[in-house]
Amino acid sequence: MNKLGLLSSLIISSSILAGCGSEPDSSAPDIIINIENPDPGTGGGDGGDGGSDLPTITNTALPILEDFSAADTQTFFTSGYRALASDAEDGENGFYYSMAGVFMEDGTVDMDGGNWITADNDQKMRLGDSRFTIGQTVSPLAGDVADPRKDSTPGDGIDEGLSWGELDLTQDYRISFCVVAVPDTASSSDFQIYVDNNTTSEASSIHGGGNVGSRIFNQPVNNLVPGQRVEINIPGDTTLQAGGELVGSKPDLVGTENSFFSFRVSSGGWAVFDDLVIEYQSESNGDSQPDCSTKDSIYKLVNPITGGDDNNAPVEPNEGTPFTGLPLTLDFSADAETFFGENDEADFLSISSNREDPFYKVTSGSSRITIENNQLSLNNARFTIGDTGVATADGVTPSGNMDLSRPYRIKMMIEDFTSADPADPGKFQVYIDNNTTSSGNSIHGGDSKFSEITPDDVTSLPYELVLEPDLGTTTSFLQVRADSRVGNLSFSEFTIEYLDADGEGWTPYTLNLAGSSDIAPAGEVTENTDTAVTLSATGGNMSSSNHNLYFAGKMVEMSDFMFTAQISNITGADVGAGNAYRFGIMIMENMDPVADYADLAGWADAGFYVDGDPAELIGSRAQMKPSGSRSRSNISELEVGDYVRIEIYDDGDGKRLKRYYSKNGVDFEQANSTSDFKATPESDSWYVGLYAAPGENNITIEFDNILVEEIAP
Structure with missing residues (x-):
């Protein structure tokens, strides 16, 4: 009996990884692996022609149901938690193998690693800037390399189309x-x-690259939906939630009788996931798993391997309520710390596209700004209203939120x-699109x-100051300043x-x-009357979760x-982005941001x-259902130039919603009628308007003949 000794911790130094992002070079601790080689002619699961001396591979049966209940992260990647079936005699090889994100080259724990089993009661896997394999054996097919379980595919199996998994x-x-x-x-x-x-290049496999290649799932981490189950069918469709839109489709089977998987989150991001199921499509074990919506995302913000601070872990941000446009009345009901978004325990007004960015920012003299009795007071200080913080200068377009x-x-x-x-x-000054004290900037x-x-x-106090400037942009902000000669300035009802x-x-x-949204919504309105609006916009997202x-x-x-x-004219609709990126007319019961869709x-x-x-362009209609x-x-009949109509009215305990279209504005055809609508007869005030969430398209829409009419009860 021959023995093949392999050091699994050695890696190829100074390797350059292909694909998106990278991760630190790291591997499992040093272990000596002995693998039994069958006599020539006995064949084996990976032998192919019956004359090979390759190790015998014993398949691990599907389904695989993984709940990440290992004692700790290091244990998860050992045979003590789950062993390779092909290594039953020696039991040295773990079924899961960390290629990066847990161990350093010398086998010690990577203090900055991004892959661990969470330390909460219902343990999960946190994967970030890391990768690991599932069911990969140690095989001579990897070729003459330092670590046959990392960066070694397609290896020597390329000519015969052979892999080395269980x-x-x-x-x-x-x-x-x-x-x-x-x-x-x-x-x-x-x-x-x-x-x-086991590499980061999709072509480095016996399956090659492309839509029938080795990479069967590739989604930005921000596209994943917490509380939902991702489902990848090979061959077949991929969705990010039950009943959700398709994000991918594989026409052919990708795999062999001796395959393995590699999971990876590229650099700069992370994801926490649980209850992994690998099964044949004829089975349904995924349906019997715990409800994903019951999973919480609260877990210890330290690396449970090292106990040290984890700079990559999610930190609960202090998020405010996004600005939704004018009119705006400054809220002086709390203290200055809350007003400027510096109180981690209190709500604040934020920039519309960034809930962590306060809408009001002190530009000088924070200790000399106070709020009490619904009045803001300042001296030798200044602050901005709606500025994102980019320095202003002559000729530079402002980056404001108004x-x-x-x-x-x-x-x-x-x-x-x-x-x-x-x-x-002393002087009280108000600036537009300037966050300095020099008016030329x-x-x-x-x-x-x-x-x-x-x-x-000021003739007498209180004194109402009314300003009607004749300059501004679609991305403007204001700055308020009391100069160094002001003893005190207090104002209210701003x-x-x-x-x-x-x-x-x-x-x-x-x-x-x-x-x-991948691209924050932004836009401008040019023509603007009661009956005609021209709206230009880009960004936004109107999917089933945004x-x-x-x-x-x-x-x-x-x-x-x-x-x-x-909808008389549309230009700029050049990219087929799909139905999550729509535009037209809309009604909303309110415009309050929510944590859950x-x-x-x-x-x-x-x-x-x-x-x-x-x-x-494809016609579309959508609404919010009572179920959430x-x-x-x-x-399908809607075309540019047609009229669209939304009609709602009380219908028993709820509202009935109808959508219509018309070619001439006189004869309207009903597109649908439903009471499956999240509103009640008590809903008697509405925002109506024109909207766009076109994603990467930058569109301009011309609306004409706009009319809101009450329906007699």
């Missing part, structure tokens, strides 16, 4: 797992699964205004400081609003109400009404999305 994947199979937590902020990192490939391209008004009540030295009056040049008064200009004296116009809002859009709307106090508009208030839309190659999920269907 999983028989010659039948249609399925992989599924619960997603528990992913980063809250955008990440370029991907969650990937490979077959018969659309001040329309006529607007600023009002405040000055309660107290004194100078430190009455002989040298703005796209507006010296005009950016559009208001400057002293106590001598409001910013649009000037719509004739009652015309629709108010623009950037809404991030649930979930997230509600982020650019919206031009107004409030109506009606319980039963119809909302009609002609299911908590959204009632909403309904009608319009278009872009699909196909070449791209084409979204319903969406096509309106």
